[in-house]
Amino acid sequence: MISYLTKRLASLFASLLVASIVIFTVIEVIPGDPAAYMLGMNARADTIAALRSELGLDGGVLERYLAWVGGMLVGDFGTSYTYRTPVADMIADRLWISLPLALYALCLTIVIAIPTGVFAASRRGQAGDYGIVGATQIGVAIPNFWFAMILILIFAIQLRWFSAGGFPGWEKGFWLSVKALTLPAIALALPQAAILTRVMRSSLIEVLGEDFMRTARAKGLTSWQTILHHGLRNALIPVLTIIGLQFAFLLAGGIIIEQVFALPGLGRLVFQSISQRDLIVVESVVMLLVFAVIMTNFLVDLAYAVVDPRLRVAR
Template identity: 40%
Template sequence: MKRYLFHRLLALLPVLLVVSVVVFCLIHLAPGDPALVILGNDASPQDIAALRQQMGLDRPLLVQFVSWFGEILTGDLGHSLFLNTSVMSLFLQHLTPTLALALYAQFIALLLGLAGGVVSAWQHGSMTDRVIRMLATFGMSVPGFLLGLFLIFFFAVQLRWFPVVGYRSTNDDFWLNVWYLTLPAIALGLRIAALIARMTRAVMLDVMQEPFINTARAKGVPERLVLLRHTLQNSLIPILTICGESFASLVTGTIVIESVFGIPGVGSLIVDSIERRDVTVIQGVVLLITVCYVLINLAVDLLSYLADPRLSVDGGEK
């Protein structure tokens, strides 16, 4: 276990290197000059050149990249060119809304996805099964931002049950925070719920064909216990895997939903940084998001091992 953890954490270095190269090239080769954005269009060429030299933007790209990546290895992600704050501080300030939204969306996805998948597998071939599969297909097809706009129009503008946009901290009022996050969490979580429902149904139908299920039924075990204790319990590993991967995608993919609902999370930080060409923040935040994604998937592997010790941590069976 310790050796596996060490190798997985060591594998972060090439991932960080590849991501950093791609992000660095995309940002620095894109049109737009941060010095010009800071000083404005009325600035003289001499002032712009002086600021570029002060920020180190006049150096060759390779020298800039080596210097920046060396600082990353020491844990220094740099400072914002506009806000005079460290990138790590900005990331942590905006992480709480993103995590709150992702956790709420994951709760909705698990609640609807597991319930829908179990019922669909139980009622296999019935009208209920067909309706659930149709809803799952619809949920996976509709883009999150479009669903978010529909939810805003219907539930916020027409019915006035929820606020249109905005965010309230959990430090102010927990239930007020839940109220503000309900619509964006639904818009973000329904697609994941559809994915979990389809995965749960498929895995449970496969398990239902196993001999031990027929043996349990032949012994007179009630169908409810066969479904929940034998079928669902033996389907947990792939379901747990898809849930973990979906949570990683929720944490790293809230940019559009946060922009639609005006939530000051990591996604909004990236959008604002792109608009003002704050290259240091963009580079650092994208790297941190990549690290979060890898660590969440590592946690899923370990949870799968704890759920079924017969599995080795590298994904095979002992």
């Protein structure tokens, strides 16, 4: 287990190092002078020089990279050129929207997909299985922003159970904030649940054909006892992989849903920063999202060791 954990930690740090180099190069080196890009083509030379000095761009590339990474390690992401506000404060304010939204959507995805996938696998070739497979095909094919607009039309405009958009803030009350995130979470969760259901179904069907499953049935266990006690755990490894990827997508890829529901989250912050050429905010938020993706994959690797005891044995 120690050897497995050490290898995963080494992979984690190597991935973060490579990601930081790529992000810094793409945003600050390849476009040329970041100050000139942020101010536009018609900016005066003295204005560009003043902004370069303000942003600390007078040093070399390596010096700027080390300063950027060192600042992030201590929580200093710089100051936004557009808003004149510390980027760390902007990220913290919006993270309290994007992170609960991603967790909410992921919980809905798991609650929907795991039981549905198990039921479909246990009814393979029957009407229930065909119905679930057909529903998942529709869920995969239809984009989440279409689901979002349908949910707004039905539950916000027609039934008036939820608001059509906006976020009141956690200080206004926990349940009021959760209610504001419900429709966006459902819109994000439905397509992901369709994907996870298909993976769960395929993985469990494969496990049901293994010899140890037939042995369990021969010992007198019922079909559902065999599935729940022996099949489900062995079928979870590919499912955990998809769950990790989905959480990363839900956290970093909810920009369209945040736009539809007017949620001031990280995705909307990136969109606004790109349109305003605020490169400091863009590279900081992108690096934070990449860190979340890599950390999620690391946690998924640890979950593999919990699910599959063979990985805990050092080779």
